[in-house]
Amino acid sequence: AMSQTSAPSIDDWRCPVCLEMLCKPVVGACGHVFCFWCEHKSMDVFDKSSCPTCRMPFSNLPAVCEALHFHLGRTYPKEYARRLRECHEEEKKTGNFSPNPTPVFLFDFSKVNEILSRGLQNRGSEKRLFDFLEAQESMTEPDMNAIFECTPGMDDVETHVLWEPVVLNCGHAVCKSCASSTLTFGPGSTSLCPCGDCRMRVVGDKMPAVCKLMQRVIEASPIAERVRREAAAREEAARLNAETELAEEEEEEEEEEEDHD
Ligand SMILES: [Zn+2]
Ligand SMILES: [Zn+2]
Ligand SMILES: [Zn+2]
Ligand SMILES: [Zn+2]
Incomplete structure (x- = not known):
């Protein structure tokens, strides 16, 4: 089936605070996206902070959202x-540097060699990354499996x-339904990010809201229909699982009651 959703245009990637293209995007628990420094x-x-767009309160600065950072680097390499x-x-003026997830592995390595052969290897690593990005062609077809992976x-x-x-506070993204089967939120939560890399503790009073901008990219992709079906199947499996567990618990309780007789 053809996708009904149109992919976000370059204007949709403007930060609501500085009105420039997002730079190292962070996603709040409300799902809104800002530049790392704009959010910072x-x-x-002295007090609880609130989202510049919807005023939802938050107390932890989220880490850079790798998926959106990589997506921007691939889709708009020159602008990004x-x-x-x-x-x-x-x-460099302030001496405070934002975290730098390096998206190089997502790009064409023949280009890396080309750039290195131009003698840029002696320059700072950030400059090399920027030159490298600028030399990239934009990839309008996002590599969904590499970037938007749960x-x-x-x-x-x-x-x-x-x-x-x-998007969790560590900057990693999880499907809402996967998060609700595996993670707990709130003050007593001991849940860790399931990504397998960061193992950061989940923070926040409740499940973050869906990042609509990221969802739009996925819905507009050529594999959207398949991804939607797979998600529905996972949700159904999780529902059946929960029902079975509940039934087993009830059975055990009944058995215990019988034992007491
Ligand atoms: Zn900004
Ligand atoms: Zn918000
Ligand atoms: Zn994580
Ligand atoms: Zn998932």
């Missing part, structure tokens, strides 16, 4: 390189493409 500057050091360069120049950390669920992604 909007934080209140310019933003990263600008951001880096600002950071590793839910469940034994019986394989890695799959995200559907209705929620």
Whole structure:
């Protein structure tokens, strides 16, 4: 079936605070997306901070959302390189540097060699990354499996493409339904990010809202229909699982009651 959703255009990737293209995007628990530094500057050091768009309160600065960072680098390499360069120049003035997830592995390695052969290897690593990005062709077809991947950390669920992604404070994204089967939120939560890399503790009072911008990219992709069907099948399996567990618990309780007689 043809996808009904149109992919976000370059204007949809503007940060609501600085009105420039997002630079190292972070996603709040409300699902809204900002530049790392715009979110950082909007934080209140003495009190609870709130989302510049919807005013939802938050207390932890989210890490850079790798999926959106990589997606921007691939889709708008020249524009994104310019933003990263600008951001880096600002950071040099203040001496505070934002975290730098390096998207190089997602690109064409023949180009890396070409750039290295131009003698750029002696320059700073950030500059090399920006030059590298600028030399890229934009990839309008996103590599869904590489960028928008959900590793839910469940034994019986394989890695799959995200559907209705929620972005955790560590910057990693999980499908909303995968998150609700594996993670708990709230003050007593001991849940860890299921990505397998960061193992950061899940923070926040409740499940984050779906990042609509990311969901739009996925819905507009050529594999959207398949991803939607797979997500529906996982949800159905999780529902059946929960029902079976509940029935087993009830049976055990009944058996215990019988034992007492
Ligand atoms: Zn911004
Ligand atoms: Zn918000
Ligand atoms: Zn994580
Ligand atoms: Zn998932």
